Amino acid sequence: MPFDGLTITALSYELNSHLVGSRIDKIHQPEKDELIINMRGYKTTNRLLISANARWARMHLTEEKKENPSQAPNFCMLLRKHLEGGKIKSIQQSGLERIVHIRIEALNEFREWKEKILVCEFMGKHSNIILLDPENNTIIDAIKKYGSDISSYREVLPGKEYIVPPPQDKLDIRTADFAAFVQKMWDQEEDTSIYRALFATCTGLSPYSARNICQQAGIPPLRPIGESGEYELSRLYEKTRNLVFALQSGESSPAIQWKKNEPFEFTPYFPAIDNPEIKLSEYESMNLACSTYYESKLQQIRFEEKKRILTKKVKNKLERAYRKKFLQEGDLARAQERKKYKEWGELLTAYAHLYKKGDLEAKVYDFNTGEEITLPLDPRYTPIENAQHFFKLYNKGRGTERHLRKRMQQNQADIHYLESVLVAIQAARSITPIxxxxxxxxxxxxxKTKKKKPGQQKKKSSPQRSRPHRFVSSDGLEILVGRNNRQNDWLTLRHANREDLWLHTREIPGTHVIVKLPPTISSIDEVPDKTLQEAAGLAAYFSKASEASKVPVDYTFRSNVRKPAGARPGMVIYDNHWTINVNPRAAEIQALLAQEEADH
Incomplete structure (x- = not known):
């Protein structure tokens, strides 16, 4: 749901109730368009987030702690000068608009108590945070400044008079009578849906809230306004008025709608939902609902961005490795061609007595096939010297081939490793594995590790590591699946018992899978078939071959798996294994994945 007037009404009530009288301790600006105001009240501390981000403009209390720049931006420094140490006098919404006025009383440079107003405008790309001097209604500064070259309506610059954003041609449902409401609704085109007409009529509504009000009033949101009479409009009128007055009085019922474990919408009232895929969570305050929604949403966006960037980096490395492999294969083919020089040298040595210095070629017979071969000769040298030259070319090629094969082996190991990393990235569902x-x-x-700028705060390493995927087989046995190569090493080499079952796709980059076996199982034949199928299916699903219909998976006891010295993360060798072919898209595998999703 957009950060609309109804949400701001509910938030303003809560913030005004909780923050009035609080003293401002510290102001931070972690982002170019975002403030965090730390406040201290009676036995309470609060952190108020105000964002003028074009996409995520909002205001609510938060517990999230962000990294601040080593050098505070100018706007932040100015706010500290004017507002730190001051007290919150009121937090009020401007009508039902997406504008909030925070009145603050603070000491000026002459130690006099003076009131300042922090105007928060939440209007998409036009969102702004502006500090005003209410004595003359002038702008002290703004987080986004612009002049007449950007807006012909108003200038937002220090010293300029503050002009409120242009009003919308809509009604304030609190003061508008029913006749005015009906007239405004019927002024819309006849084929306009009734929820769109409601949105165009009333200040403070978003299309989403207008649609939901229609549903709660028992009116189909898509019904054309031309087919709606006064009876339907009276229900909408009363429903909208009652909702606004309830929110103004603090009678909100905040909720978040979740879809596939991701926040979908949030509302200051309990919405009408007719989609079985949507789950509702109620919250005790609008601030908590907003904080939960936005932090979860932004965390998902940050995750997706980091995942995209990391995927691009790994793919670039892989592309270079693939090109290197192609070139090396060409070099190897040419190096292998040099083997003929040994044969040429031997043949020319055997037939040297038939030729002399100055000859351009020698016709000899292959010892193995008996076929005639024409050898090129350098006329400057004797046949024996030409033969020695052939042997030198052969020895040079042999050394080149030996070193080339070693480099090819290293490059192939890089390819296999990077492919396994790419599989882990694509399987990641949260930011921690990334x-x-x-x-x-x-x-x-x-x-490369990013270098810290001078004076930049060092990020604290996350104390919480991701844990392997966990499933329970149809036979009740625990199946663990690694999320990345380092976790694969931990899972296989440290966590698993020697008697546990280990699985991995055969010669295909993928993850390690461990089945925790009870002491009663001492041989491979005793492993339940269903569990084996499910564990192998998971190994195939979390591999490069996840889209294939038939994937070979090796399995053996953990005791048969070992890691060579110096091997890359996730790289192991194993023996005494068996192989099973599975379909990673089989129904039982999808059921296990759905089970984990539900548990999450």
């Missing part, structure tokens, strides 16, 4: 994979790649030297 950060772990980034750390792994930095330690392995595949990507």
């Amino acid at each position: 950060l772990e994979i980034t750390e792994e790649l930095e330690k392995e030297g595949y990507i």
Whole structure:
């Protein structure tokens, strides 16, 4: 749901109730368009977030702690000068508009108590945070400044008079009588849906809230306004008025709608939902609902962005490795061609007595096939010297081939490793595994560690590591699946018992899978078939071959798995194994994945 007037009505009531009288301790500006105001009240401390972000403009209390720049921006420094140490006098919404006035009384440079107003405008790309001097209604400063070259309606610059944003041609449902409401609704085109007409009529509504009010009033939101009479409009009128007055009085019922474990919408009232895929969560305050929604939403966006960037970096590394492999294969083919020089040298040595210095070629017979071969000769040298030259070319090619094969082996190991990393990135569903994979790649030297700017605060490393995927098989056995290569090492080499079952896709980049076996199972034949199928299916699903219909998966006891010295993360060798072919898209695998999703 957009941060509309109804949400601001509910928030303003809560913020005014909780923050009036609080003293401003510290002001931070972690983002170019975002403020965090730390306040201290009677036995309470609060952090008020105000954002003028074009997409995520909002205001609510928050517990989230963000990294601040080492050098505070100018607007932040100015707010500290004017507002720190001051007291909150009131927090009021301007009508039902998306504008909030925070009145603050603070000491000026002459130690006199003076009132300032922090105007918060939440209007999409036009959102702003403006500090006013109410004595002459002038702008002291703003987080976004612009002049007449940007807006012909108003200038937002220090010293200029503050002009409120242009009013909308809508009614304030609190003061508008029913006749005015009906007339405004019927002024819309006849085929306009009734919820769109309601949105165009009343200040403070978003299309989403207008649609929901229609549903709560028992009126189909898509019904054309031309087919709606006074009876339907009277129900809408009363429903909208009652909702606004309830929110003004603090009678909100905040809720978040979740879809596939992601926040979908939030409302200051309990909405009417007719979608079985949507789950509702109620919250004790509008601030908590907003904080939960936005922090979860923005965390998901940050995750997706980090995932996209990391995927691009790994794919670039892979593309270079693939090109390197192609070139190396060409070099190898040419190096292998040099083997003929040994044969040429031997043949020319055998037939040297038939030729002399100055000859351009020698016709000899292959010892193995008996076929005639024409050898090119350098006329400057004797046949024996030409033969020695052939042997030198052969020896040079042999050394080149030996070193080339070693480099090809190293490059192929890079390809296999990076492909396994790409599988782990694509399977990541939260930011923690992405950060772990980034750390792994930095330690392995595949990507550079970002250098800290002078004076920049050092980020605290996350104390909480991701845990492996956990499933329970149809036979009740625990199945653990690694999320990245370092976790694969931990899962296989440290966490698993030697008697547990270990699985991995055969010669295909993928993750490690462990089935925790009870002591009663001592041989492979005793592992339940259903569990084996499910564990192998998970190994195939979390691999490069996840889209295939038939994937070979090796399995063996953990005791048969070991890690060579110096091997990259996730790289192991194993023996005494068996192979099973599975379909990662089989119904039982999808059921296990759905089970984990539901548990999450």
